[in-house]
Amino acid sequence: MRPKTKLIHGGISGDPHTGAVSVPIYQVSTYKQEGVGGHKGFEYSRTGNPTRHALEELIKDLEGGVRGFAFGSGMAAITAVMMLFNSGDHVILTDDVYGGTFRVMTKVLNRLGIESTFVDTSDLANIEKEIRPNTKAIYLETPTNPLLKITDIKAAARLAKQHGLLTIVDNTFSTPYWQNPISLGADIVLHSATKYLGGHSDVVAGLVVVNNEKLGEDLHFIQNSTGGVLGPQDSWLLMRGIKTLGVRMEEHEANTQKIVEFLSEHPAVTKIYYPGLATHPNHHIAKEQARGFGGMVSFDVGSAEKADQVLNKVKFFTLAESLGAVESLISVPAKMTHASIPKERREELGITDGLIRISVGLEDVEDLIEDLKQALEV
Incomplete structure (x- = not known):
């Protein structure tokens, strides 16, 4: 499918039970089981909800990844991704990242022992000289907020792989319509979906896409454990917004x-x-x-x-x-x-x-x- 077609027909289209062309809003918290563990794919809406699942499948398809995840805000998405790391781990980030990203790294996650260094990633030499034995990831914004700096995603991902690091890209400004970091070598792509993906100033949400099943299982465990999930109403609004992206x-x-x-x-x-x-x-x-x-x-x-x-x-x-x-x-x-x-x-x-x-x-x-x-x- 070409990009505009994928925006409308990607993920899960409509409702096979009724023929509705729009995925229903499953405003439900729990699901009937025929026996212990005998559910129909959903057991509790923190763990999984059909409307949220449809959105997660859509963003997975749009970014060309393996699994997608929907969170209650962009910052919830970023925080969940950073919870993939342990106390003592180090992350290199673009220097003029969104202020909320800077704040959570330097005022919250640092208290949990996750270290961060901010550099101008538009020059790869700046990244390479900050790599330490405990460095686990490179986090890029490109274009950045607010100076619109550009980092070479493919080159940064190649450098990361040489050192066994993850490459994480905030793709909020470009959206998957203009840029697909996973195809350039990134491991994780995230969005403040509040912005262009929603597009109408009526929803707050965050989305993440990963490029392999192991990262998918790890991030789903974090999402389910910490509970910062997107509700079904906002999931539906976001899918509606994405159709016109x-x-x-x-x-x-x-x-x-x-x-x-x-x-x-x-x-x-x-x-x-x-x-x-x-x-x-x-x-x-x-x-x-x-x-x-x-x-x-x-x-x-x-x-x-x-x-x-x-x-x-x-x-x-x-x-x-x-x-x-x-x-x-x-x-x-x-x-x-x-x-x-x-x-x-x-x-x-x-x-x-x-x-x-x-x-x-x-x-x-x-x-x-x-x-x-x-x-x-x-």
């Missing part, structure tokens, strides 16, 4: 390219971060490993005061956390998504107080450009 991602990108052209010529913008620009670092890698550049753009207006002016004046860009929705969203990472990262560390990374991140939506692009134009005026 292809047409949405194409429109997001078309709008984004026109906005980037506008921002590139505006005197108030000092720097633009977008992988689709030929001048963007590792643009050639992004072009090779992904089929599109996405709908996320970050740009610097030079100061916190100027950034505040833009936020206060925009009309069609909603000031809000999150991204990937049909409506355009705007934020200042230093004060919002990455506020949990210490200021000195943010400045070191280039996440300045004047950096604005926009998630380009599906509105008429001329309205969005006019909105940014008036907001940027002195």
